[in-house]
Amino acid sequence: MIDIKHLSKYFDNQKVLDDISLHVNAGEIFAIVGHSGAGKSTLLRCINGLEGFSEGDMSVLGKEVKHLSESGLGELRKNIGMIFQNFSLLNQKNVYDNIALPMKVWGYSNDEIKIRVDELLNLVGLESKKFVYPKELSGGQKQRVAIARALTLNPKILLSDESTSALDPNTTKSILELLQEINTKLGVTIIIVTHEMEVVKKVASRALLLEDGKVIGLGRIDELFLRPDEKMMKFLGEDEELPKEGVNIRLYFPSNVSYNPIVTTMARELNINFNIVWGKLEKLNDNVVGTLVINIDEQTSIVIKNYLQEKAEVIWEVI
């Protein structure tokens, strides 16, 4: 669906995107994550040609973006909806006219527009706000209108640029649920740019982590979040305080075992006491995964390692 190869971009000799390669599959929700200034929004804007790039290739829906003419770019954008952090609605137009705008631009008839807008109002749950102006809407409602507008032309891809960053946690949740619904029901591939880890964990199946324009992580989110490497830990701002003495063993609980009483079972079966020194549980795509670090002395660690070796359902490592 989207194929990016060795993409780089310079702003006045400064490299803002550095050799980025990635592939987005049709039908997935893909997240581009990074702190502000990491280049994530710039990368997103390269996908629909709102920004150009200096080196590399980017193929979107089978078309090489950098070779497209202005009209070719217009055609491509017809297939790519986009939503923004501050909603970007026309304040002088009511909800209906805002949603209808892309269709008007593309010369659809009023009858077609009317049917489509009603459909979309129904999808985003704003039938009662049809003729209301944006200033009378809440942030969440505005974003729903923006989502409806982004979907009017039946796009195959939806780009979301920090679309929940201006919203409170509950509204964020409801917008994310709407995006998930659009993804599953309409089969729209969604690319989310965000700095909020919670957003990524909730909806994305895969993620790209950007820092200073460089890729520091790419993969399935359970892998990224459950077994973060050093760079990733730094990125997430997590540092563990582990005891210097004894042996620290980290246990990973994938979603299928996170509800099982593994640790207590082990303690009881081996009749050993150990210290739990670090741990956390996380919800990724509605699955719970977790890690736990236990501390024991050198001798007992052998017994535990053997036990864990046999019980293959837990992934573990000595740290």
Add this chain to the structure above:
Amino acid sequence: MNQYLIEFYEKSFGMKQVLLEAVIETLTMSLISTLVATVIGFILAIILVIADKEGLSPNAYIYKSLDIIINTLRSFPFIILIIVLFPLTKFLVGKQTGTFAMIVPLIIGTAPFIARMIENAFKEVDSSVIEAAKSFGATKFQIILRVLLPEAFPSIISAITLALIIIIGFSAMAGTVGGGGLGAVAMNYGYYRFDGIYIFWTVFILIVLVQIFQSIGDFLYKIIKH
């Protein structure tokens, strides 16, 4: 006291005809000038917005040239501009004084001002709204017509109201160097003949005109602004 009042009434009544004609002249000058200056200013503003370095088709050469012309015209004191433009006015209208002749300097003097005001109204439109329009494939022309114009429209109405009021003031000023209207009456009857009652009535009528147009402008802004 009573005698002064009676004199005031009598003299005022005698001015009726002169003042009425002057009001009509002032309104003709101001409204025609505002209309034409708005059209010219609007076109200039569109060019500025397109050519701006963050515009739809940045062109530093066009922007800078227009920018300099607009700033130059705006730096003229209006009275001086009228005099400087005498030859042009004579060429265009056939004479350099009178109500219709004054329309030329009024337009040239205020179109750059209106251009700047409308340019600012366009610039106030949130750039992310323009980006959104680009994201669904709107062309430059469509962005101007369907996004910039509707979004900036209330501010443009305010700008035109402001321009009309400035033009009424300028047209009164034009009366002192050969233009017609209330300014000429105040000058000829009030100042040269030292007749305070003429001054009173011209100023009074100007205040009323300004109040009326400002109220209309505010009312329009209120009903179209969402």
